[in-house]
Amino acid sequence: MSNLLSRLLLSLILLVGAPVVYCVSYFVLDGSLIRTDELSLLASNGVTSLFIVVAWILIWRRQVVWTAGRRQMTIVAGLLALIPALLVNLIISATSRFVDEVAIVIGGLCWCSVWLALTVFIWRETALERAKRLGEVSESAIACPNCGYNMTGLRQARCPECGTQYTLDELFGMLRERAADLEREQVEAK
Ligand SMILES: [Zn+2]
Structure with missing residues (x-):
């Protein structure tokens, strides 16, 4: 198996594994450490995002030329991804008072996908x-x-x-x- 193929497979496993990490962290945190549903979901968002960020960087770090600009852009992308995540969260919360939990989960999902997509462009090598x-x-x-x-x-x-x-x-x-x-x-x- 080539290096690239094994990285692509690991990326696929990461995307499949992320919901598992989310569920496990939610069931561990909810009720035992954190009282409210919303806070447990927010904490699970944090744990899962951290898992994705660390795993994604570990998988691709050798393929990326880490210039100072790329490092900064990778961090800026994390902040930029918060904007669509918060927007999606607000829109869903505004449409109904009873789906705060759904808004948090989808907001987290939105952050991860936007950040991952941005890294694909930031990490791509120039000619x-x-x-x-x-x-x-x-x-x-x-x-x-x-x-x-x-x-x-x-x-x-x-x-x-x-x-x-x-x-x-x-x-x-x-x-x-x-x-x-x-x-x-x-x-x-x-
Ligand atoms: Zn040419």
Whole structure:
């Protein structure tokens, strides 16, 4: 089994396991430690979210290039995901006085799915990172800005991999930009 396949399977197991964690934490907390239903559900939201966040990061951490920007965005995504979660919670609570519990559960579900979806975009590697990972970029190599294909030695400014057509000044401009990016990333990494 390849590494990627085992990560995908673990992700699937995580999504199936999350409701189990939710139920177990609810039954442990409710009645024994916490008196009200709403608080027990809120605490179970917290426990399950923590489980998902930790497991998700553990599964994918080696696949992600952890720049300072990505770390910050991952945390910001957690805060951003609170907005739709609270909105959904408010809307459901407003429509009926008797479904507060449902509002809490769906609000938690909403937070987890929004955060997970955001991490997929935040953690995705850029064309430049892909090129570096594949060893296709050295300081002087010209890589296709669109797909990272090494265009060194070509007699035309058209990428044979993705078909994007460039002008020479575009390629030189992007080469300078990339050198600046590399420099900035090296400074950030320090
Ligand atoms: Zn290309």
